[in-house]
Amino acid sequence: xxxxxxxxxxxxxxxxxxxxxxxxxxxxxxxxxxxxxxxxxxxxxxxxxxxxxxxxxxxxxxxxxxxxxxxxxxxxxxxxxxxxxxxxxxxxxxxxxxxxxxxxxxxxxxxxxxxxxxxxxxxxxxxxxxxxxxxxxxxxxxxxxxxxxxxxxxxxxxxxxxxxxxxxxxxxxxxxxxxxxxxxxxxxxxxxxxxxxxxxxxxxxxxxxxxxxxxxxxxxxxxxxxxxxxxxxxxxxxxxxxxxxxxxxxxxxxxxxxxxxxxxxxxxxxxxxxxxxxxxxxxxxxxxxxxxxxxxxxxxxxxxxxxxxxxxxxxxxxxxxxxxxxxxxxxxxxxxxxxxxxxxxxxxxxxxxxxxxxxxxxxxxxxxxxxxxxxxxxxxxxxxxxxxxxxxxxxxxxxxxxxxxxxxxxxxxxxxxxxxxxxxxxxxxxxxxxxxxxxxxxxxxxxxxxxxxxxxxxxxxxxxxxxxxxxxxxxxxxxxxxxxxxxxxxxxxxxxxxxxxxxxxxxxxxxxxxxxxxxxxxxxxxxxxxxxxxxxxxxxxxxxxxxxxxxxxxxxxxxxxxxxxxx
Numbered sequence: 001x002x003x004x005x006x007x008x009x010x011x012x013x014x015x016x017x018x019x020x021x022x023x024x025x026x027x028x029x030x031x032x033x034x035x036x037x038x039x040x041x042x043x044x045x046x047x048x049x050x051x052x053x054x055x056x057x058x059x060x061x062x063x064x065x066x067x068x069x070x071x072x073x074x075x076x077x078x079x080x081x082x083x084x085x086x087x088x089x090x091x092x093x094x095x096x097x098x099x100x101x102x103x104x105x106x107x108x109x110x111x112x113x114x115x116x117x118x119x120x121x122x123x124x125x126x127x128x129x130x131x132x133x134x135x136x137x138x139x140x141x142x143x144x145x146x147x148x149x150x151x152x153x154x155x156x157x158x159x160x161x162x163x164x165x166x167x168x169x170x171x172x173x174x175x176x177x178x179x180x181x182x183x184x185x186x187x188x189x190x191x192x193x194x195x196x197x198x199x200x201x202x203x204x205x206x207x208x209x210x211x212x213x214x215x216x217x218x219x220x221x222x223x224x225x226x227x228x229x230x231x232x233x234x235x236x237x238x239x240x241x242x243x244x245x246x247x248x249x250x251x252x253x254x255x256x257x258x259x260x261x262x263x264x265x266x267x268x269x270x271x272x273x274x275x276x277x278x279x280x281x282x283x284x285x286x287x288x289x290x291x292x293x294x295x296x297x298x299x300x301x302x303x304x305x306x307x308x309x310x311x312x313x314x315x316x317x318x319x320x321x322x323x324x325x326x327x328x329x330x331x332x333x334x335x336x337x338x339x340x341x342x343x344x345x346x347x348x349x350x351x352x353x354x355x356x357x358x359x360x361x362x363x364x365x366x367x368x369x370x371x372x373x374x375x376x377x378x379x380x381x382x383x384x385x386x387x388x389x390x391x392x393x394x395x396x397x398x399x400x401x402x403x404x405x406x407x408x409x410x411x412x413x414x415x416x417x418x419x420x421x422x423x424x425x426x427x428x429x430x431x432x433x434x435x436x437x438x439x440x441x442x443x444x445x446x447x448x449x450x451x452x453x454x455x456x457x458x459x460x461x462x463x464x465x466x467x468x469x470x471x472x473x474x475x476x477x478x479x480x481x482x483x484x485x486x487x488x489x490x491x492x493x494x495x496x497x498x499x500x501x502x503x504x505x506x507x508x509x510x511x512x513x514x515x516x517x518x519x520x521x522x523x524x525x526x527x528x529x530x531x532x533x534x535x536x537x538x539x540x541x542x543x544x545x546x547x548x549x550x551x552x553x554x555x556x557x558x559x560x561x562x563x564x565x566x567x
Contacts, residue, residue, distance in 0.1 A: 005483040012134065012484065013476050015099065019126060019135055020469050022106050023143050026115045030107075038104050039111035050101045056091040063088045075116035076316040077181075078304040086121050087187045087291075089113065093125035094192055102129065116317075119143055124185045127487075128194045136490055140178050140319050141171035142465045145379035147320050148174065164218045168323050170388050171377060172462070172494035178319035179491035180207055189291040198292075199537065201284020205338050206537040208331050210493075213415065213432040215328055217500035220416055221507060221565075226430075227328035229336060235309050244309045251300045252337075255286060258299075259341045266294040274341065280536055283341055287334060306330060335429070348543050350550040355517050357403030358441065360557035363513055365396040370501050371566040378464055390496045391452075398448040398513055398557075402441040407518035409532045410448065411436045413541070414499070417508040417560060421552055424512075425545035431512055434498055438518055438532070457488055458495040502563025509563055514540055515555045 044061045048054035096102040126132045141148040184200045258264040263271040272294045285293040289301040307315040314320035321327045369392040374385050415431030435455045475482035519534035545551045
C-alpha cells in the first residue's frame with residue numbers, strides 16, 4: 001500500500017461529496033433537490049459557450065435527440081452504437097470550461113441518461129478531466145449491485161469442492177476489470193486522456209495476460225485444467241450466428257494476415273509496420289478497437305461480435321466479464337493472436353536480457369499462507385457477506401551482487417512449478433507479476449528487502465459507499481482529515497488476491513525474479529506503473545524462449561516456493 005498521501009482541502013471535499021451524491025441510487029432518478037433543479041433548467045441550445053469545443057456539443061445534442069439509448073433500455077459497452085454514444089456524451093464533460101459547468105452537465109445526465117451508461121461515462125470523465133483529477137470513484141459493486149449480487153454468490157453457496165467462484169465472483173476482482181477500462185478508456189482518443197496512453201495497446205495485452213495467469217494459478221490450486229480456446233463454430237446454432245460468425249472469422253483473418261505479413265493498413269490505405277519496436281502497441285489497439293487503431297473500419301470491433309456470439313449477458317459489461325467462465329476461454333483466443341505476433345517477432349537476444357555486471361545469488365521469502373475471510377458490502381437487497389481469499393503479510397529478500405553502482409528495475413513473479421528451466425517457454429504467460437520497482441544497486445553485495453505491504457500496484461480493501469460519505473462529511477466539518485492516496489491505491493488488482501490459494505500441505509509454485517538496467521524515468525501516472533518505458537510492459541516474458549542458455553542470464557533467478565492454505 002502506498003504511504004504517499006495528501007490531506008484533502010475543502011475544494012476537493014466538496015467536489016467529492018458532489019460525486020457521491022451523483023452516484024447514489026443511480027437506477028432511480030436523483031432525489032436531491034439541487035440536482036433535480038439543475039437538470040430541469042439546464043440548457044444546451046444557445047448556450048454553446050459553456051464548452052471549449054461547441055461543435056462537439058452540438059454533435060452530442062443532435063445524437064441525443066435522434067435514437068439515443070433510452071433510460072430503460074439495456075446498455076452494452078461493447079455495442080458499437082453505444083460506444084459512439086458514450087464518446088459523444090463524454091464531450092459535455094471533457095470540454096466543459098469549468099467545474100461548475102461539469103457538475104451541471106452531470107446533474108442533467110443523471111436525470112436524462114441511461115443509468116449504466118451514465119455510471120460508465122461519468123466515471124471516465126471524472127478520471128480524465130483536469131478539474132476532477134484525484135476524485136475517488138465509489139465502489140462499483142455498491143453503485144450497480146445488481147451486476148454483482150445473486151444467491152449463488154453468498155457464503156452458504158461458495159463451498160463447492162474445486163470451485164473457484166471465491167475468485168471469479170469476488171467483487172474486488174471483478175471491479176478491477178471495470179476500473180481498467182475507466183483508466184484506459186476505449187472510448188477516448190489518447191490526446192484527450194489525462195495521461196499519455198500511447199502504450200495502451202501494449203497495456204491491453206499485458207493486463208489480460210496477467211488476469212489469465214492469475215486465473216490459471218487458482219485453477220492449479222484446485223486441481224483444475226487450464227482454460228482452453230473457443231471454437232467459434234461451436235456456437236453456430238445460436239440465432240445471432242448467421243451474421244456474427246462469418247464476421248468474427250473474417251475479422252480474425254484480417255488480423256492474422258496483418259501479423260503474418262508484418263504490416264497493417266491504416267485508414268488511408270498506407271502500411272503500418274507490425275515488426276518495429278512500437279508494433280505491439282499498434283496490434284493491441286487493433287485488437288481492442290480503440291480510437292487510435294490504424295483502421296477501425298477495416299479491422300473492426302472483434303470483441304463485440306465474439307462476446308455477442310457467446311451470448312452471455314455478463315460478457316457485455318466490464319464489471320461482470322470476469323465472473324463468466326467463457327471470458328477466460330475467449331481471452332485465450334485474444335492472447336493467441338498476440339502469441340502469433342510474438343513468434344513472428346522472435347525471442348529476445350541474450351544481449352537484450354543481460355544486465356552486465358549484475359548477478360542474483362539468492363532469493364529468500366517468508367512462509368506463504370492464505371486463508372478465507374468474510375467481506376460485507378451493501379447491495380440493493382441489504383448487506384451481503386461474501387467468502388473471499390486473503391493471505392498473511394510476507395517479506396522477501398533478493399541477494400544481488402553488482403560490479404558498479406547502478407540504477408535498476410526489479411520484477412518479481414509467481415507461476416507454476418517448472419519441471420526444469422527449459423520448460424519456461426511453455427509457462428512464461430502463466431507467471432503473475434507481484435512486484436516491480438526501481439532501486440539503486442551499490443557496488444558489491446546488496447540485499448533488497450521488500451514487504452508485501454510495500455507493493456504499490458495492488459489495492460487495499462475499499463471502504464463502502466456509506467462509510468465513504470461519512471468520512472467526507474467528517475472532513476468537511478473539520479472532525480477528521482481525509483487522506484487522498486494515489487489512484488493506484490483504489491483501482492489496481494486486489495491486494496488480498498496476490499497469492500493463489502495453494503493447499504494445506506503446501507503446494508509448489510515457482511518464483512521468477514528479473515533485475516534490469518533502468519534506462520528511463522516515468523513522466524506521468526501511466527508511465528509510473530510501467531516503471532521504465534524503454535521496455536515493453538511484459539518484458540522479459542512477452543516473447544518466446546527458444547534457447548534456455550540465452551534466457552537464463554545471471555540477472556534472472558528462479559526457485560520453488562510453497563503456498564500453504566489454512567482451512
